[in-house]
Amino acid sequence: MTRWAMIADLRRCVGCQTCTAACKHTNATPPEVQWRRVLDMEVGEYPEVQRVFVPVGCMHCADPPCMHVCPSTATKQRADGIVTIDYDLCIGCAYCAVACPYQARYKTDEPTFAYGDGPIQSEAARFDAGRIGVATKCTFCSDRVDAGLEKGLTPGIDPEATPACVNSCIAKALHFGDVQDPGSNVSQLLAENQFFRMHEELGTDPGFYYLWDKKAESAA
Amino acid sequence: MSFGPKPWQQLHWDERAAANFMLGGTGAGLLVAWAVSSTVTPLWQAYVLAGMASIGLGLGAVWLEIGRKLRAIHVFFHPQTSWMTREAMVAVLLFGFGLAALASGVRVLGIAAALVALGFVFCQGRILHASKGIPAWREPTVTAFIVTTGLAEGAGAFLAATALAGGAHWAGLAFFALAVIARVLAWSRYRARLEHGASRRALDVLSPAGRMLVQLGTIVPLVFALAGLALPEFSSTARVFAGLAALGAGWYFKFVLVTRAAFNQGFALPKLPVRGSR
Numbered sequence: 001m002t003r004w005a006m007i008a009d010l011r012r013c014v015g016c017q018t019c020t021a022a023c024k025h026t027n028a029t030p031p032e033v034q035w036r037r038v039l040d041m042e043v044g045e046y047p048e049v050q051r052v053f054v055p056v057g058c059m060h061c062a063d064p065p066c067m068h069v070c071p072s073t074a075t076k077q078r079a080d081g082i083v084t085i086d087y088d089l090c091i092g093c094a095y096c097a098v099a100c101p102y103q104a105r106y107k108t109d110e111p112t113f114a115y116g117d118g119p120i121q122s123e124a125a126r127f128d129a130g131r132i133g134v135a136t137k138c139t140f141c142s143d144r145v146d147a148g149l150e151k152g153l154t155p156g157i158d159p160e161a162t163p164a165c166v167n168s169c170i171a172k173a174l175h176f177g178d179v180q181d182p183g184s185n186v187s188q189l190l191a192e193n194q195f196f197r198m199h200e201e202l203g204t205d206p207g208f209y210y211l212w213d214k215k216a217e218s219a220a
Numbered sequence: 221m222s223f224g225p226k227p228w229q230q231l232h233w234d235e236r237a238a239a240n241f242m243l244g245g246t247g248a249g250l251l252v253a254w255a256v257s258s259t260v261t262p263l264w265q266a267y268v269l270a271g272m273a274s275i276g277l278g279l280g281a282v283w284l285e286i287g288r289k290l291r292a293i294h295v296f297f298h299p300q301t302s303w304m305t306r307e308a309m310v311a312v313l314l315f316g317f318g319l320a321a322l323a324s325g326v327r328v329l330g331i332a333a334a335l336v337a338l339g340f341v342f343c344q345g346r347i348l349h350a351s352k353g354i355p356a357w358r359e360p361t362v363t364a365f366i367v368t369t370g371l372a373e374g375a376g377a378f379l380a381a382t383a384l385a386g387g388a389h390w391a392g393l394a395f396f397a398l399a400v401i402a403r404v405l406a407w408s409r410y411r412a413r414l415e416h417g418a419s420r421r422a423l424d425v426l427s428p429a430g431r432m433l434v435q436l437g438t439i440v441p442l443v444f445a446l447a448g449l450a451l452p453e454f455s456s457t458a459r460v461f462a463g464l465a466a467l468g469a470g471w472y473f474k475f476v477l478v479t480r481a482a483f484n485q486g487f488a489l490p491k492l493p494v495r496g497s498r
Contacts, residue, residue: 010489010492011495039225041225041489043492050492052489052492052493054487054489065350065352065353067301068301068302069301069302069303069304069347069351070298071295071296071297071298071304071305072291072294072295072297073294074294089291089294090288090291091286091287091288091291091292091294091295092286092287092288093282093286093287093295093304094232094233095302095304095351097230097232097353098230098232098233098351098353098357098482098484099352099353100353101352101353101484101485102487103353103485103487107232107287109287133287133288134288194491196491198487199488202352202485204352210489210491212491212492212493212494213491213494214494
């Protein structure tokens with residue numbers, strides 16, 4: 001059984017926000033909506049201060065609270081673990097947004113554009129009225145994944161079948177692949193490195209892993 | 221160990237959602253309070269109607285908040301796991317029994333509506349409990365608090381209404397006293413759990429509202445109720461004030477809980493990156 005997952009190597013991320021820009025470009029999200037965000041955290045107290053860049057977004061949890069609370073069944077989970085939203089079913093109650101421990105969901109009640117009240121040419125061309133008044137979030141670029149698989153490509157390896165944020169990462173901090181396949185790129189990274197998942201104690205079984213150190217030689 | 225940005229107040233649910241919890245709880249509590257003293261309540265249809273109206277107004281307020289109003293019927297699609305769907309379904313049942321009671325004049329149907337109202341306010345508690353992204357809401361004891369405060373608010377409304385109508389119902393008064401005491405006990409338990417949970421900031425916001433709940437929503441109403449018993453000439457006035465104080469304190473607390481104390485989970489890093497290791 002496939003389960004698509006994403007990895008962010010915190011040692012490599014430089015906070016350039018290219019993934020954020022690539023996501024916005026690919027998915028045509030409006031201003032202030034960032035399905036892929038990079039947090040800029042300052043940790044500790046002088047002189048022991050560290051700056052950490054943390055990519056966040058929908059964690060595509062195996063046990064997603066957003067799906068359980070959704071009254072309209074708009075939020076669903078595919079067999080490959082990707083959590084989806086059916087914009088035609090969603091009523092925009094935002095229950096999913098308060099149920100998500102990762103602040104990954106957005107709801108835009110009015111059309112908003114980068115420059116003033118009207119859309120620029122590219123925004124007009126890609127405006128989707130179906131996304132107004134409903135919940136939206138990262139899709140793991142499921143359309144790219146599906147189209148790539150149909151062509152026999154491997155998501156996470158072949159760029160055409162890989163989420164835009166991963167493709168764009170300048171530091172190779174982001175990775176995507178099938179975490180259930182022991183031979184996949186992501187499984188290899190998890191085998192070689194120490195990792196954690198955000199708010200794991202909440203039992204959501206997130207599909208987003210953060211690498212923070214290599215494994216000790218004896219344990220590797 | 222947490223290094224993340226501090227949690228911030230959620231902005232998805234505002235006063236309209238809070239109104240659903242306030243009016244829904246009060247309407248359900250009013251129906252239950254009426255049912256407890258139904259055998260001695262004249263003009264009983266007025267209480268059933270008022271309870272349903274309050275719940276209906278609350279649901280109307282939350283309808284104003286949803287993004288796709290014409291699709292509201294979709295709220296019924298997920299009874300398997302969604303407490304919002306269950307709340308909506310229970311509301312339909314409640315209105316069915318209530319309207320049947322009003323149309324037929326059979327009190328038992330009104331009492332059935334009151335029993336279903338208990339389920340309605342329970343659903344409201346579970347809606348908050350299932351909101352995993354808000355630590356102050358997901359605390360399990362919030363359900364008991366939402367149920368008891370709904371009962372206390374409704375009992376307060378019933379006490380004030382019966383006093384204004386010129387009636388005196390021991391059952392209603394006793395239910396009122398029990399409800400406000402149960403509410404303050406539920407708040408105490410909820411508060412204790414928040415103290416040890418991840419909701420310190422929420423507790424900082426909730427504590428003043430909690431003090432008001434204890435003082436204005438519990439002690440003052442009980443003193444007024446007792447004063448009304450001791451001084452029969454002021455009985456009606458005392459019961460009106462007692463009821464309104466319990467109602468207002470409950471409403472204020474729920475307003476704060478939904479719109480001021482709903483800090484989200486924020487982000488946290490259990491480990492920091494060890495750079496240069498790869």
